[in-house]
Amino acid sequence: MKKYLLSSIAAIVLLSSCDKWIDTSINDDPNNVSNASLNVILPTAQAGLGYVVGGDLGRFTGLFTQHFYGAARQSQGMYKYIMTESDIDNAWQFNLYAGPMQDLHDMIEISKKNKSPYYQGVAEILMAYSLGTVVDLWDNAPYSEAFKGDANLKPSFDNGEQLYAEIHKLLDDAIVNLGAASSVFSPKGDDFLYNGDKSKWIKAAHALKARFYMHTRLKDPASTAKVLTECAAAFADNSDDLQFVFGATGSTANPLYQFDQQRNDIRAGEKLMELMNATNDPRRPLYAKLDADTLYSSSSELGPYYASIDSPVPFITFAEVKFLEAEAAFISGDKAKSVASYNAAIAASMKKLGVADANATTYLAQQNVAATEGDITLQRIMEQKYISMYTQFESWADIRRTNFPSLTPVSGSQIPRRFPYPQSERIYNGENLAKVNNGVTIYSHVWWDVH
């Protein structure tokens, strides 16, 4: 009897030894790590960018540019330009700012501390790419006061034009860093994009600079020459393409493939199909499937090249660089170079998709494709670029800059020219947003959009 009592009382005393029972280390999170190394942050940031670029950003802009047709449900609404501040909130919050961009920001800081310029350079290039994307889609955006957590809960919005200067600075800095003699830590297999190949990263930096200079050529005519300079230092062939290749399993599947499989609400775009049908484009079966009437139309489901489980999501490609060169040369009056680059761009696109050389040659020889110094036009360059840039949001920038290809608005009198600011910034950073959001609609122009 006494024994039972004693032992139970003893148990209580043991239990109630407060210091041991209320051990503060019990609240150390066993599921997550408090310090992560560069080689586990980089792959996550890259995959995150691949997911948002090939997912929401590519799809939403594709519905505006008629790369895609919105056949059903919410995609049908967006095809008709119904886009609300909550539609793009996930992309902004989770998949850009608090996602890859925050991690890239961290990486730049960590690699500076760790004296690892190679990681720093890679992170800077990806940050420049992300930030450039944000400016092209939303114009003014937080950067100088962003990513500070509780140290600044209300980051102000930087001017889009100034952010472009920042982007070029990041890219210039990256080129220097990647050329450094040594780096304590260097990206290897954790770099999904280039497997740690520094020379490719440097080329990618130049390619991005070419793209961003091109965006500003109507604002600043001096940009056109810079495009040509940067293109010369950029990609040499398709193997240099900066693109994220998805995996073969459900949890590593390409986002467009996932959307197509899980939602099945979009089809090949009207404009895209119209242009490709006009030239019997051999890339059609790779872009779209035959519809019920065995035609390629806006009833065609997505084709295999960009909508398979392990499809790539291009960030910037050799073909784009050649198109940039073609456009810049055309504007500068160097028609010969323009034609050469135009042909090279189309050939690169065909080759990338695996179109047989003979078919590519036949295609290029067609009257409404072939270009000579005498008849090359900006429209032809841009329409071909639009075809080769299928699924990529850069086409939206091209259309806004050049009005080519010319689109018939699906509703209203014009196509959208920017995304609305996200709901979360309006609610939680409203005062700062209000300074840049006055009268802004999806038809307002971003800073470089002078049309």
Add this chain to the structure above:
Amino acid sequence: MKTLFTFLLMTVLIVTGDALAQNRIITGKVTSKQGTPVAGATVLVKGTALGGYTKTDGTYKINNVPADAKTLVFKMIGMKKKEMNIGANETINVTLEEDALLTDEVVVTAIGIEREKKGLGYSVQSVSGSELTQSHEANVVNAISSKVAGVQVISSNGVPGASSYIRIRGSASLEGENQPLFVIDGIPIDNSQSYSGNPDDGRNNLTNGVGYSNRAIDINPDDIASMTVLKGPAATALYGIRAAGGAIIITTKRGSATYGDKVNVSYSGSLSFDEVNKLPEMQNKYSQGRNGTYRGPETKDALSWGALMDTLRYDPTKPNKFDKNGTIVGISNPAGTLPFVPFDNSKTFFQVGKTWTHSLSMSGGSDASTYYFSLSNMNSDGIVPNSNFERTTVKISGDTKITKDLKASGNATYIRSGGQRVQQGSNTSGVMLGLVRTPPSFDNSAGYMFADGSQRTYRGGGGYDNPYWTINKNIFGDDVNRLIGSAQFDYIFADWFSAMYRFGADVWSDRRQQHFAIGSATAPTGRVYDHQLFNRDINSDLILTFNKKLTPELDGTLLLGHNAYESFGQSVYNQGDGLIIPDFYHISNTSGQFIRESIGKLRRAAMYADARLNYNDIYYLNGTIRNEWSTTLPAANNSFMYYSVSGAVVFTDALNFADNDIMQFGKLRVNYAVVGKDAPIYATTTTYSQGSYNDGWTDGISFPFNGQVGYMMGNVMGNSGLKPEKTSSFEIGADLRFFNNLFGIDFTYYDQISKDQIFSVPIAGSTGYTNIVSNNGEITNTGIEVVLTATPVNTDGFRWDATLNWSQNKNKVVSLAPGVENITLGGFTGATARAVAGLPYGTIFGFGWLRDKNGNVIIENDPNNERGDPVGYPIMDPTEKAFGSSNPDWQMGFRNTFSYEGITLSALLDVRKGGAIWNGTRGALYYFGTHKETEVRGSTTVFKGVKGTLNDKGEIVSNGEVNTDQVALDQNWLAFGNANGFIGTNTEDFIEDGGWVRLRELSLSYKLPSSITEKTPFSGIRISYTGRNLWLSTKYKGVDPETNLMGAYNAQGLDYFNMPGTRSHTFSLNVDF
């Protein structure tokens, strides 16, 4: 703390040193005023655990009564307690008086302390076991519905095993638990609702997947003797943190002394038939297609905006793989020889569900020891074919007096529960989603699979699953094994000092397996997942009770307690995608796998004191103080203290109302309490988590990725400066009884303020994070609860009892965090339930019509507007608005019971006034064109409002001219325009009144007279019928408005393809041996 226990230990050692005294035997008989024997009365030697019960002839016998024992206590439910001096007597006979006023009613309060209800300074309400079982609800939470004032129960739907949400006196915590603590025989048990699906998707898994159970569903209602609902912080002060949302105290049945060989055996069995009680109204005029043209499954068209069906015919000469009648052609086609008949897919799909329950119990014992043993099984086949839920429970409990001073008792319950669940909600494999989107021109039931194994759906295999495919090919099963056990020792040191120690554990594992066949909309390449959940809660209580008559009139009780609690949970989730061999569901047959594991652990400790003074059973004063330690708070803030004070006065006794003709009993009570609450686990630091991305459209991606490990900075910033949440409450009430309890009223008013809420405050994504955990915000709840009881008729044999529970709770989110006006609790982009400063918790937000200052809707009159809005139609306001909250204005339960001889008829009317629900189903069905209301297509209307437009600057331009434009109600407006709530943003038109009046229960039972049962081996036989939801009146246009998409979760009032509710008929038999 250590010091105190050293002291306790020494006390125990000293006291147990006492030698056992000399003994004697006392016998006697207990009778009523009328002279009839009272059976089953408790006889106790005061200050000891010694005692027993009276037999059927009213006699009792107590052995081993110590020589120094002074008093015997006689107690019986419905009779007044009586104490008798022992003196030198060996025979003590007593007469107990009837307690018409039930003033001696004893209720179980916090930490299992039995107290006279009369002396409580706070409101509690009890529900008897029989009242609960009479409902024949599988889920004990549902059985409480409309029986207790101030308690709101929302069953998520009518599918077997569905969860139910319960909240008492509104929501007080922004993101924490708002449901009460469940305590069984002193052991807090887990009532969580765990969800499955890719853990990276977090709470989004609650808007899709299957319906899950809340774990209180594991309780066998037949084991419950009584239930007490502790409503406010004063009542739950001794429970501390975990009972911040109130507490449901369940006391299970125990054995009683039966003497000799007799064993009380009791069996109850029932069979219920469940049927769908309400479905959305569907149109059956228009076929699949759009623009008035039939477009069949080959076209994959999602819509039912096709041709009028009476313009269609079958051409039987042209076989069609989608329709056995042939190819559908227009009426003018001469080959169309067979008439075309619309299909009612919903009617065909649902079935009558059947539930069998069997419950057997045995109990008995001697003076020294008693036992109770029960075995139960409930097996339910749902309204959805192939869905079921089964629960088997085994319970054993026993009490034994080891010595005259020491009593030991124990409980052990094993439960196995689980079943096959239904895919629901915003889920491309969801049953309702696929079902009600189907055009009436397509027959889902005519096969779900083609010979090649591909799926037969009206969208030619795309979009979402045929509901028959889902129920046959996409199977989710759960299997819960649970053990709840406790051991308790009560030791009486002296008649003024006793101690109790209790240790209990609630341990469960839940293994869930889901597979999706190849070709399913959710996972076209096929998927299996195995989700293993484990939970272990342990609880230790030590309570020392000191009771002393301080003066002849003043009785004092002091209670000192210690509590230690630990909760540990683990979740391991394995998902494999890409099945290779069809219909073989094993992780080895998947081409890619990923695993998620998470562990959570917390501990708490508390010391508390509870002091009570009772002056002459007239004036009562009670104070409690509790200090709590929690591991979830930062070390600097992890110890915190709170308290309560309550008082009661029986003014009828103070003012000598005893002989008053009208009012015989009147009591006033008042209390003030403060209660604290700790933080969620792991909220004090910011960490890198396993890499994963999701955009709300697709399943997303996650690491490891192509062989690489990946981490990302968490989106939620931790906070190392967290302090406890604090709720303070003031409550005042009265309990008045008139005309010898013919009529009674119990009234309570409360005012509760919850401050320093710990929640993850949303912040702008540009900070690099989406949320930061902090102490902020304030919520108030004020309310009134009224309980009316009456016995209008009580003549020989016939009795009519009526009880009315009415309550109103006004909830307001006073503030959130600086600069944060609004946080989302759950929902979709179309409609979200939010906490917004200045509005009630759970207010539904979304988009609605643009209105001018006078509230007139603006009707577009600018043909060149940039939005592309059509002229003559209303304009959508681009700014979100609040559309009311899901909290009801008031609710009422009104029960009338008539009994005559062995016949009892009881009806429970349930009224819920107001409470908004977002009918997302109807909103979506506008787009799909299957809702009845889309039959207006082709007609015209003049929208009420004024002409105007919204300019580029977001300003309304209107001269106030009343709109007169006659416009078409066509597909462009109803399906693709702002009228629909699916691809558009219209929320306003789909916010509906979720109020109801329903006959929640109607039961008729007949207890066979003893003249018949005497001739059988049975001592009692009762047969009964219970009808549930036999009648429902509501304005709600969807399924039964007692529904919620996210189940037992803080975000309420959302209906998006929710499964329907049910009405049921139960026939039952109770037999006592």
